[in-house]
Amino acid sequence: MNDPQAPEIIWYILVLVLVLSALTARRLTFGQVLRSLIGWLFIGTIAYVAIDHREQLSGWAARIGLGDQSVAGGTTRIRQSVDGHFWADVEINGVHRRMLIDSGATTTALSQQTAQAAGVDISGGFPVLLNTANGTITAKRATIDTLVIGNLETDKLEAVVSPNFGNLDVIGMNFLSRLGSWRVEKGVLILEPDTSQDEDSNSDRT
Structure with a gap:
C-alpha cells in the first residue's frame, strides 16, 4: 500500500x-x-x-513589528533577507502571501495558486509573452482588486498570472510607481505612501 x-x-x-x-x-x-x-x-x-502556520505567524509578527517588516505611521520598512532580496508580507484581496519585491519586474506577477486563492479572475485575461531568465513564457493579464503591504494599500493593480511562475509571487514596478517614494538604506527597503492625493483633497475642501 x-x-x-x-x-x-x-x-x-x-x-x-x-x-x-x-x-x-x-x-x-x-x-x-x-x-x-x-x-x-x-x-x-x-x-x-x-x-x-508559518505564513500566518509571519504576517502577525510583521503587523506588530517583530518580523523583518515593520510599520511606523504610513511608512513600511522591510529588512533585506539573507538571500539578498526583499520579501514582503502582502495581502492580495485579503489573502496573505510572502512576495518578492523586484524593481526589475515591470508588472506584478502571481502564481496560478495565489491567483486562485485570492479570487483573481483570469478567465477573460489576454495572453501575453514574457521574457524571463528561463526563456519566454505565456501568461495572462489580470487585475488585483486590493493589494496591501503594511499600511500601504492600492486597488485595481494590473498583474500577470502564469503556472510557469511556480510558487513565486512578485511585486513589480507598477506597484512601486504608485508610492510617494521608495529607497534602500543600509539594507532596509523604505516604502513611503503617496500623500499628494490627500493634499489635493484637503485643498479642494478649503
Whole structure:
C-alpha cells in the first residue's frame, strides 16, 4: 500500500525510539521518563504548529513589528533577507502571501495558486509573452482588486498570472510607481505612501 504519509510516520517512530533509548540508557525512573516524553511532545507540537502556520505567524509578527517588516505611521520598512532580496508580507484581496519585491519586474506577477486563492479572475485575461531568465513564457493579464503591504494599500493593480511562475509571487514596478517614494538604506527597503492625493483633497475642501 502506497501511503504518502508513511515516510513521516516512520520518521516519527524512529525519533520516538531514539528518545526512549536515550532516556532508558540514563536509567531514569518511570516518572522522569514520562515527564521527559511530555516535554518532548510539547516541544514537537510547538514546532509543528509554527511550521504549519508559518505564513500566518509571519504576517502577525510583521503587523506588530517583530518580523523583518515593520510599520511606523504610513511608512513600511522591510529588512533585506539573507538571500539578498526583499520579501514582503502582502495581502492580495485579503489573502496573505510572502512576495518578492523586484524593481526589475515591470508588472506584478502571481502564481496560478495565489491567483486562485485570492479570487483573481483570469478567465477573460489576454495572453501575453514574457521574457524571463528561463526563456519566454505565456501568461495572462489580470487585475488585483486590493493589494496591501503594511499600511500601504492600492486597488485595481494590473498583474500577470502564469503556472510557469511556480510558487513565486512578485511585486513589480507598477506597484512601486504608485508610492510617494521608495529607497534602500543600509539594507532596509523604505516604502513611503503617496500623500499628494490627500493634499489635493484637503485643498479642494478649503
